Each structure stands twice: as C-alpha cells, then as structure tokens.
Amino acid sequence: MIEIVRGDITALDVDAIVNAANSTLLGGGGVDGAIHRAAGPELARASGPLGPCPPGEAVITPGFGLRARFVIHTVGPIWSGGSHGEPAILRRAYDHACQIARETPAIRSIAFPAISTGAYGFPKDRAARIALGVLLDNEPHFERIVTCIFDVESEQLYSRTLAELR
Numbered sequence: 001m002i003e004i005v006r007g008d009i010t011a012l013d014v015d016a017i018v019n020a021a022n023s024t025l026l027g028g029g030g031v032d033g034a035i036h037r038a039a040g041p042e043l044a045r046a047s048g049p050l051g052p053c054p055p056g057e058a059v060i061t062p063g064f065g066l067r068a069r070f071v072i073h074t075v076g077p078i079w080s081g082g083s084h085g086e087p088a089i090l091r092r093a094y095d096h097a098c099q100i101a102r103e104t105p106a107i108r109s110i111a112f113p114a115i116s117t118g119a120y121g122f123p124k125d126r127a128a129r130i131a132l133g134v135l136l137d138n139e140p141h142f143e144r145i146v147t148c149i150f151d152v153e154s155e156q157l158y159s160r161t162l163a164e165l166r
Helices: 030-039 041-050 086-102 124-141 152-165
Strands: 002-006 016-021 058-062 070-075 109-112 144-149
Touching: 002 124, 002 152, 016 030, 030 041, 041 058, 041 070, 058 086, 070 086, 086 109, 086 124, 124 144, 124 152, 144 152
Parallel strands: 002 144, 016 070, 016 109, 109 144
Antiparallel strands: 058 070
C-alpha cells in the first residue's frame, strides 16, 4: 500500500526512512539536515565512512534517535536541464533504496521524501512520476510505503500522479 502523507519524515512510525542525502553522507540542508538532527550525531559517525556515495546509489545505517530503525541514504541528481541523465539517476536512487530495503528482512515499511526536488531543482511533476512508478513496482515487497511530502501543492501533485499511474 502506497500512502501520500504531508508531514515530517523523521516522526513517521516506519521501519526505515530514506534520506535524500548529499554525496558526503554527513548531513546538509532540507530533509537531509532534518534527519541528521533528529537522529543525533551518531548518524553522521555511521554514515560518513560510507561516503562518498555517487548519485543513484544508496547505503543503509541504523536510525539511532529516530522512530525508524534504519535510514537508507540515497543521492539524487542535481537538475541540469534533463539532458545529463538526471531522470535515469533519480530512478536508480529510488531503485537502489528499495533494493536495500528488500534485502533487509526487518524492513516491511518504508518512507521516502521527494528526492532531488528541493535544492537539487528536479521538476516536481517529473520526479513524482519517476518516484511513484518505482514505488508501484515495489509495492508487493512491502506492507507499507509512504511518500512523505512537505507542502500542500506537492501532496496534491503526488496524489494525482499516483491515481494516474494506478
């Protein structure tokens, strides 16, 4: 089951949350910074040695101070007009995060932010279609998949896009 939720991904009661990380995996702004602040300094100590993580790849760490037991860090592409492979890289970021979650038996529920749509500038409509397409493909592998959105406009976009893709 895929849910569209507007709220704070760090507060969700799921087995794993996906972090829209930068390649250093040491924390940054936006969702990445919020996850690192909520998890505590142990997250940076655990994730830092796993970097650098190239765009489209993913790694897993414990969740430390989060409700979620795990954080899957994935690096999305920086939008450069779309002719530098950004859609394929974004798809790989979602695919790799799902693959890691599927390979971790304790993960039956997972939450994703809207990867690359903030400071990285990926167009929200294109990102929603890519993200939800991958999540629909992975729906049979999880009890619950949450797309955690920050604003009303994106919540409506993701809800419409999910209905279209179903």
